[in-house]
Amino acid sequence: MISIQQEDFDPGYEQDQLSQSTGTGAVVTFSGLVRDENLGDDVGGLYLEHYPGMTEKALQEIIEEAAERWPLQAIKVIHRVGQLHPGDRIVFVGVASAHRKAAFEICEFVMDYLKTRAPFWKKETTPEGDRWVDARESDDVAAKRWNQE
């Protein structure tokens, strides 16, 4: 259900795995990729650090919260750590539910919460040197809106 890994993943395979039940009517997947640009600077690479143990626990809590709010049938969350490069896949969230609305919402909810609650940190390599990526306020706003609905 949750995997923190250095190696790449196969979104097609993961989607198939989520499509095994005949009670499932909708599978929504999200893949996040490393971009080659951030804040106007070229990004040559990205290093992902995390807090082993807490990362898995935080993601588990996010999934449990999603399962309380929507009819969730199956979910897979993959997050890569270590050294990555532009174009690399970095994160995957795949959700199976009976209907599309719940599947879309769960996928977005899990990504919004992952971005503000799961202990991952990005350090990017730019022509100006290496720098830790700053958290964005827009991510906080995105996560908070789920408390208002």
Added chain:
Amino acid sequence: MIKVLFFASYREKLGVDSLELDQMPANLSALRELLSAKGADWQEVVNDARTLVALNQSMTRKDFELSDGDEVAFFPPVTGG
């Protein structure tokens, strides 16, 4: 004994990823005071308004009592995904 962890930019700033304290502070406030005494960088890291704190791998925004064997982590806002 309690274990204190630092991640990402804080780990680099302090040059420390973890330390073990035999001297047990009573709570988070006391732990902050104890660590702040180690220098200006430490004071900045543990008292920064944006600093996130986790007790035994769960984030918390409140003060808490400390018990033997606890793990406390200080880290900057998270940037995964």
